[in-house]
Amino acid sequence: MEAIDQAYRCAHAAARVENPYGSASPGCRRLRAVEDSVLTTAGLQALIDALGRRGYRVIGPTVRGETIVYEEISSVEDLPRGWTDSQDAGRYRLARRGDDALFGFAVGAHSWKRFLHPPLLELSRAEGTGDALHIAPTEERIEPLAFIGVRACELHAIGIQDRVFLGGAHVDPHYRARREGCFLVAVNCGTAGGTCFCVSMQCGPRASRGYDLALTEIRSGTEHLFYLEAGSALGGTIAGPLPRRAATEQERLAAEAVTEHTAASMGRQMRADDVRELLLRNLEHPRWENVAERCLSCGNCTMVCPTCFCTAVEETSDLVSGASTRTQRWDSCFTLEFSHVHGGSVRSSARSRYRQWLMHKLATWHDQFGTSGCVGCGRCITWCPAAIDLTEEVSAIRKSESG
Amino acid sequence: MEIEGLERIVREHPFFAGLEEGAGRLLVGCARNARFEAGQYLFHEGDAADELYLLRQGRVGLGITAPGRGALTFQTLGSGEVVGLSWLLPPYRWSYDAKALELTRAISLDAKCLRQKCDADHDLGYELMKRFMPVLVARLHATRLQMLDVYGTHG
Amino acid sequence: MDETASPVALGAAADPMLPRLARVQRRRREAPQVWTLELENGGEQRGPGFEAGQFNMLGIPGIGEVPISLSGDPADPARLLHTIRAVGPVSTALTRLACGERVALRGPFGTGWPLLEAAGKDVIAVAGGLGLAPLRPALHALRAARARLGRVIVLYGARSPQEILFRRELESWQRGVDFEVEITVDHALGDWHGHVGVVTRLIERAKLDPARALALTCGPEVMMRFAIAALRHAGLGEEQIFLSMERNMQCAVGLCGHCQFGPLLLCRDGPVLRLDRLGGLIGRKEI
Numbered sequence: 001m002e003a004i005d006q007a008y009r010c011a012h013a014a015a016r017v018e019n020p021y022g023s024a025s026p027g028c029r030r031l032r033a034v035e036d037s038v039l040t041t042a043g044l045q046a047l048i049d050a051l052g053r054r055g056y057r058v059i060g061p062t063v064r065g066e067t068i069v070y071e072e073i074s075s076v077e078d079l080p081r082g083w084t085d086s087q088d089a090g091r092y093r094l095a096r097r098g099d100d101a102l103f104g105f106a107v108g109a110h111s112w113k114r115f116l117h118p119p120l121l122e123l124s125r126a127e128g129t130g131d132a133l134h135i136a137p138t139e140e141r142i143e144p145l146a147f148i149g150v151r152a153c154e155l156h157a158i159g160i161q162d163r164v165f166l167g168g169a170h171v172d173p174h175y176r177a178r179r180e181g182c183f184l185v186a187v188n189c190g191t192a193g194g195t196c197f198c199v200s201m202q203c204g205p206r207a208s209r210g211y212d213l214a215l216t217e218i219r220s221g222t223e224h225l226f227y228l229e230a231g232s233a234l235g236g237t238i239a240g241p242l243p244r245r246a247a248t249e250q251e252r253l254a255a256e257a258v259t260e261h262t263a264a265s266m267g268r269q270m271r272a273d274d275v276r277e278l279l280l281r282n283l284e285h286p287r288w289e290n291v292a293e294r295c296l297s298c299g300n301c302t303m304v305c306p307t308c309f310c311t312a313v314e315e316t317s318d319l320v321s322g323a324s325t326r327t328q329r330w331d332s333c334f335t336l337e338f339s340h341v342h343g344g345s346v347r348s349s350a351r352s353r354y355r356q357w358l359m360h361k362l363a364t365w366h367d368q369f370g371t372s373g374c375v376g377c378g379r380c381i382t383w384c385p386a387a388i389d390l391t392e393e394v395s396a397i398r399k400s401e402s403g
Numbered sequence: 404m405e406i407e408g409l410e411r412i413v414r415e416h417p418f419f420a421g422l423e424e425g426a427g428r429l430l431v432g433c434a435r436n437a438r439f440e441a442g443q444y445l446f447h448e449g450d451a452a453d454e455l456y457l458l459r460q461g462r463v464g465l466g467i468t469a470p471g472r473g474a475l476t477f478q479t480l481g482s483g484e485v486v487g488l489s490w491l492l493p494p495y496r497w498s499y500d501a502k503a504l505e506l507t508r509a510i511s512l513d514a515k516c517l518r519q520k521c522d523a524d525h526d527l528g529y530e531l532m533k534r535f536m537p538v539l540v541a542r543l544h545a546t547r548l549q550m551l552d553v554y555g556t557h558g
Numbered sequence: 559m560d561e562t563a564s565p566v567a568l569g570a571a572a573d574p575m576l577p578r579l580a581r582v583q584r585r586r587r588e589a590p591q592v593w594t595l596e597l598e599n600g601g602e603q604r605g606p607g608f609e610a611g612q613f614n615m616l617g618i619p620g621i622g623e624v625p626i627s628l629s630g631d632p633a634d635p636a637r638l639l640h641t642i643r644a645v646g647p648v649s650t651a652l653t654r655l656a657c658g659e660r661v662a663l664r665g666p667f668g669t670g671w672p673l674l675e676a677a678g679k680d681v682i683a684v685a686g687g688l689g690l691a692p693l694r695p696a697l698h699a700l701r702a703a704r705a706r707l708g709r710v711i712v713l714y715g716a717r718s719p720q721e722i723l724f725r726r727e728l729e730s731w732q733r734g735v736d737f738e739v740e741i742t743v744d745h746a747l748g749d750w751h752g753h754v755g756v757v758t759r760l761i762e763r764a765k766l767d768p769a770r771a772l773a774l775t776c777g778p779e780v781m782m783r784f785a786i787a788a789l790r791h792a793g794l795g796e797e798q799i800f801l802s803m804e805r806n807m808q809c810a811v812g813l814c815g816h817c818q819f820g821p822l823l824l825c826r827d828g829p830v831l832r833l834d835r836l837g838g839l840i841g842r843k844e845i
Contacts, residue, residue, distance in 0.1 A: 168812050170813065171572065311814045311815070315617075315622050333815065342804075367821035548781075549745070554715070554744070555717060
């Protein structure tokens, strides 16, 4: 057992890298570029408009069918006013709130990774044959993105993907191009989701760093307001001219109380301080067999997880023109092909694939990147058709270690 | 060659390292020198398993001849190793051919003589069993690895 | 930052997924379905050299890309040799390339064999099947540094005599004084007079001095496991044994997640690994 631990620590030591990111990185302290202030809903609209005028493509939450998704928005009217979500293992329902809160829900199946790390990306094109063969990277003109409504867990998830894509020996230029211009407006959660456990993972509910601006939805008397904090110089620049006024002490306390209330009503919890060692000690625990009987290897968890980053590289030929393209698409370690080598898969059993996913997320991510891979957003629990709950799986292993 | 010289050679052979004096003297009664030129057979498949060989020098190939495939070698043995295990159990017949691939010197032991002495002296018999068993196990292990055909393309 | 955010154009600089094109200079058949392709390393603008044990990603547009170990002498980086077995669509297409045709190349990637550590030691290289190819650059480098080493033992196992890789070179080394070379096959027809049997048996017969030994092993994972057991039985510690691991490889730059082996990413932390770094993972199923 010690030998395995030692092996894992060696990889861990190699993973300590600087986050090369500027002021909007999760590592910086909150800048008091402008004093804390409050916005009305009209002020929030002014923020969206200001971002639009500056050339940003503004992305925010909106109701689409029976879920809340992240899409391009242009107005506060696009936001899910008065909606909340009811989440449990394998269950997601929208429900009406008793009030008109704009951000009164947790997170849905979408995460911001679909914009920073797109599901499908053309990398290069090859044209011509023989000596005329020429391979060129596919040029992209990327519009700068502004995200409205980034939860604390999501800020951490973005920080985790920053480390994966920007912090290693090779930088992913596609991620960097999208991330560099990205403006983040965080929202402090007023409601904990049924499957949330960001408190256990120390990733929320309060957004502490890594944002340009942060909003907390409060009631001040009869007013519906948004407590506004600037987290970067750019955030301060953009917030400056907005129709706002300085926040009162009462309003500041009201904003703090929001996240305190949310922190006290988490849907799930998981002891996280020792989970890496726990799983490393239990590579052959019978619980893996148990979860494999339920797991469909559908890969939903990897699709909705905001930190899962694995991609497959594929080549396709155009039969007519003879040109071929190389594309990159999201992949999942739950597929048989993922570990294919020498005419077979290394991980052919569902048991080994579930183990790989959970061990990577909670244990070997530490060795590879220096942090946990999990932010406690609960999406994998909500969107699993078999209602598998990783907090329950970890707990079961911990309770019966000798088993 | 003198008995004393032969006894020394038997005792010094790695296969009998650590054998106590009495047992050594019993064994040497069954022993004689043997020599095979390159290409010469030590024994053929089906022959009576009347002798076993402790190789001192050279190389011996174990194999079979299959119709349409010719002579196939599946194991080679060299100095310090023992050739011949089928003498241990009925029907005491060789299962394969053994051919010297180069000039080979060995000590041959008369298997009938050895079996009689082991029947009479169980301590000697047990001593020999303790030495032959590891050889059998190691060969089985190696054969299994060969069977896996790990260098072939699969799937 | 600017007053207005401007769109970002993605350029070609520092794109780790963009290959360069390399011309096939020479091709040689080594064994049934195994070919060595020699690629020109850059022409007028010489490409980077490589360390023994590293690999390149070789690709054919429209078909795909595969990791292939460099099998040539690292002291001669103008020529990039790759020994390829045709097992799938990409490798088969690579083995069919004619001289003058070009292949898409990225690399070199990965960690190399610990040649600096070999000074003053007895080096034992245990290779099986195609595993001799990634070790061959190390053997050339060891030969060049011969005076600084103790014994250099090369043990090679192949399926049959027809499948022995680099046979003439091995046999010439066998006849020479630099290396102790033993070749064994799993089975042979009558005209083979060399060893027949598994390569692990040869480890025992090498009579290693565990205090001075450094082992490099490469081949199918099963064969490496048995070789490791034999080396341990001969007294070597885990920190004295190096192996070359293989897993599914796609981006080769640590961004796609496929080559994970426990906590390690083989494109970055491997493929050459010291045994003690694996923490017993090599014996575990389905890792």
